[in-house]
Amino acid sequence: MKHIELKVRHFSQILQAEIEKKGVSLRELEVQTGIPKSTISRKLAFGNFSIEEADRLSVALDVKLSTLVRRAEKAGDTAANPKEK
Numbered sequence: 001m002k003h004i005e006l007k008v009r010h011f012s013q014i015l016q017a018e019i020e021k022k023g024v025s026l027r028e029l030e031v032q033t034g035i036p037k038s039t040i041s042r043k044l045a046f047g048n049f050s051i052e053e054a055d056r057l058s059v060a061l062d063v064k065l066s067t068l069v070r071r072a073e074k075a076g077d078t079a080a081n082p083k084e085k
Contacts, residue, residue: 008076
């Protein structure tokens with residue numbers, strides 16, 4: 001199966017914030033998603049999640065993937081235009 005990479009700037013930061021907000025450890029996410037915690041950690045640092053991985057993580061965090069993507073896009077818009085709200 002071909003892996004399609006999610007290309008949304010700031011997605012890893014938004015995902016990290018959601019992980020912290022929910023108080024979930026990477027070990028817990030590993031158990032729930034089947035994605036090794038070392039892989040999750042590496043991908044949080046470099047921001048190269050596949051659509052499948054991002055979806056599995058969003059399900060484990062009980063938040064829609066579309067919500068995370070929208071937040072990441074909004075963060076990108078704010079970073080590009082800091083005077084706009």
